Amino acid sequence: MVRRAGEYDAVIVGASLAGCTAAILLGRGGARVALVEKSPDPGAFKRICSHMVQASGVPTLERLDLLEAIVAAGGIRSRLRFWTEWGWVEAPPERAAQGVNLRRELLDPIVREAAAATAGVELMLGHEAVRLLRDGDAVRGVAVRDRDGVDADLRATLVVGADGRESHVAELAGVPAKTLPHGRFAYASYFENPSGSLDSSVWFLDPQISAAFPTDGGLVLYVAMQTKDRLPEFRRDPKAALLASVAAIPESSTRPGREVGPLLGKLQMPNRVRGPVAPGLALIGDAALATDPLFGVGCGWAFQSGAWLADCVAPALHGAEPLQKGLARYRRRHRRELRGHAFFIHDYANGRRFNPIEKLAFFAAARDPELATMFDAYATRQIRPTQMFAKTIPRTIAVAAREALPHRGGGVPASR
Template structure:
């Protein structure tokens, strides 16, 4: 990169949003020699996202490891996210194979712990400038290409020029909207409320999810001895829920099979939630722009995949564009590779999630797999890999897996 080229850019990359995706991308890009401005509209370095499953699926463990966060998470009391799932055929309880390796895991950890941790790590990374109180209000464009952002700051308006602008600013991404990058919207026929409880014992001390067809619920143990408890009923139940939110929430939990003893636990937060949480998908690139995390794809919160995909998409982007962003390659070609990889890895998951968000009972394939997983440890382990997003739909529903599930269910029927 020549001195003249460098002078045209304040940074190599400007990232809007200093939450999980943005901080991870900033760290991983800077470690590869990229100069990064990390913009966060909030001024508090300890700010965090409250409405979240507070769970990181196992697919993101390698990213946490690369970021160097695993020891810090363990010290902070993050809980390895083992889980069991209730179905009408009984509980699915994935366990390691005899003499086999432990099941893959990541962590349940409250965002009030996680967000300041990763933001601090980003701020300490050489090559990253964390700019708090900076809100993107416009894009700087030249010849049909984005070459920077305009930001509202405590000192006034400011332009920051860069080869690449990254939108890590959530499902309502200002970067995406300013760039005219439309979102494909999928309606969600469920609503959700959650609250945090202390001293709420769970069977085996691990996470529980209830597939009630079509209603859902989950309870995830987190750091600090706090359990996140969420209910996700169909929207036809919303008017009655709103009449008495606390009473409806507790009644729903009490009615769960093998329900946790919520009445003897201490609720330590308000009951909060969202009555309309559609799924979104956007093409993750445009000239001079990349989207990561919820800005590129917002899944259904009932699956708890948002944190994991935020971290993974940040890693995918850094791997593909770092050299070009630093002036050592073709940025458009690198962005095209990132977009193809993002689509290949996540579009199948999103398709299935959007279909299930219609709040329907299980379809025949789901009945086949869930029933077999409740009856067979090998199928349960296979389902664990899919729920952890370590395999995609095509591997989850491959002919061998379907044949095994069919054989398991036929044996059960014969017995």
């Protein structure tokens, strides 16, 4: 049964981080927006996520007027540091960028409430996108189904797929996904954080990885990301295997307290890349690019890509130019900002060990605060790979020559 027809400037499918960001900014710009979410629960949240929002995403949170609310809810401003066998790579505290960590069960409702409170935004909970409406080749709306099985057609100038890694909207629109393999799996659990340390830490145990993300409520999430040959051990007793990996973390200045759970596991997380626009359609957040969670980029990029899209299509929604022009601008922005990062993330995601260049880079950055600061800007996704290489290559060679040559006649020492 088709009950009603709505006319909107934009229909956004998915009221999580990316969708709510685009809805807030489009609504503030005067657009009429339907924000469609299949979960009926206003407090719904993404369960499997280590919830570190990188520093690159923080300016968007400020623009959305959400940073204060996130910190007031217990979100902590956290720096990022990396350990390899050559030591810690960490920028001096006063030069290190700060992200923000708040569990998704608190973060998602804050963001969704802000979207629902924005003039022009109609949040439609409990509605699932089931079909796209078309005008020739162009997408011109979405058919949604409510919990009682009642369908409604929502017509719009622009349809936005913000429906995550498995994007049904992209599939309905025939936007192909390129899938790149992921060679690791992840288990995680929350622990008490008796040290109160606020640093987010990643230990590259080459090729295994451990990580700790302090967050609200005096908690820290410990994560084990291991190559798939270790899966049988984790499957047998996931909790014991996770605790063993936490106990084996080297050079940790802190130790976790009691494990409080829940135990989370994600066994398959292939990288997924889609072209972010088609006629009448844009994809944002994970729907456009879902990469290895190891580097904690997805939430920041969901906020950022939602904002890029809203900025790029604003003139078209005001009738100042054809929509395709705004969509082309968004495609270029998305590509310029994220393609290089995604390339290197995907390259490491297959579970391989460090290559000689990476070894040299970590070796040098662990010995030189200037390099560590540049590395920090890159890892927190504030500069692109080309900018990072331009800044670091000559200095890395100089530091490595100074530090390594006397020891090994030219090679990077195996460990400190």
